[in-house]
Amino acid sequence: MKPAEELVPHFHGHRERLRERFAAGGADAMPDYELLELVLFAAIPRKDVKPLAKALIARFGSFAEAIAAPRERILEIDGATQSVATQMKIIEAAALRLSKTKLLGKPALTSWAALLDYCAAAMARSQREEFRVLFLDRKNSLITDEVQSTGTIDHTPVYPREIVKRALEVGATAIILVHNHPSGDPTPSKADIAMTREVVDAAKALRIVVHDHLIVGRSGTASFKALGLL
Template sequence: MADEQQTFDSANGLAEAAPHYHGHRERLRARFRKAGEDAVSDYELLELVLFRAIPQRDVKPLAKDLVARFGSFAEVMAAPRARLKEIKGIGDAVIDELKIIHASAKRITRGEATKRTVLSSWASVIDYCRTAMAYEDKEQFRLLFLDKRNQLIADEVQQQGTVDHTPVYPREVVKRALELSATALILVHNHPSGDPTPSRADIQMTQSIIEVAKPLGIAVHDHIIVGKDGHTSLKGMKLI
């Protein structure tokens, strides 16, 4: 199929060239249908999302610009609204489309993580935590509250901080666990720098929560730190 197709203008009876990107859109959709997600790059997958929000414009340059600026498809989806609005050609309709995709991804991975006993679906828990938090531009401290069967009772963001610090209060963590009748916790937070290596403060904070929780019969199974470059388990590192 040629990039330029002929369409008929009923008003004047003349044939006019369709925009060049029409053929590109159809070819990209066809490749995605036939070969799946592995057949398209990050910017091409982003194009497929943008087709719906921007039906009357060539979106390839915008998709390439977004991936170049933020680093990857996932980072574009997770980018703050304020930063997305800084980019020429991006309006509320486009941002809404991106945020719908991001929210959908989080719902899917959360469903995978919670449909079975949490400790027997650990890979799904990690996937969910990374999807939910790894690309945030500020630190968040998330708590997964578990019952005696290690099934998820609740998943809550307790604190949100700055680019490199989140205040965490061990007694508030344990108080919330008691309110929910939780018998175990998984602590999760992100490092916006991308490096999930735990800091001394991360280790000390984890130990403080364990000390407050243990006498009340609440176990801390792990503290997971996620970032763009991967994740770290304090239990896996034998730090707790």
């Protein structure tokens, strides 16, 4: 029979060392796969998770891309269980909640970097187009943000009257439009430009200001206002 110390799984000490390194230096002291290992510890308490973490990073390219990957694609990886996918989605939700918290109670137009970070976290990696509206009060502080519609990989329906109606319901005096391009390229299309004009016209009739329309992609964010399109 082997001594008791030899019965301790080889990864036991590895987990403690990773936790200590994170406590001492934070995420910057670790490569992506090790940070993902820390996430996976809760989902797989009694198994070496390094091979799975490396497989996830290899498939998706980075920690952020892995965390934001659709559940069904995570489950395609050998060893990725429902518990693993759920743990990764919890981390994604927590990151999104944190980035949104940075906007609450602050004027959106003077917290622009935080707003862009939030929009990117919420939409940049989605595989389908989503159209989101940020509703602002008279001080341009965020009242609420809502996904108005979800479509296909390259189209989502937008209803200007419904957007304006919702703005009135929540007491908004200004809005910021946001949608994503799953292709990764945030360049506005002719359809994007035409749709934005329709929303601006509908909002203007009721004295609701459209501050901007942001298009979010993996390669960055395009601003209609910055491009002279609004």
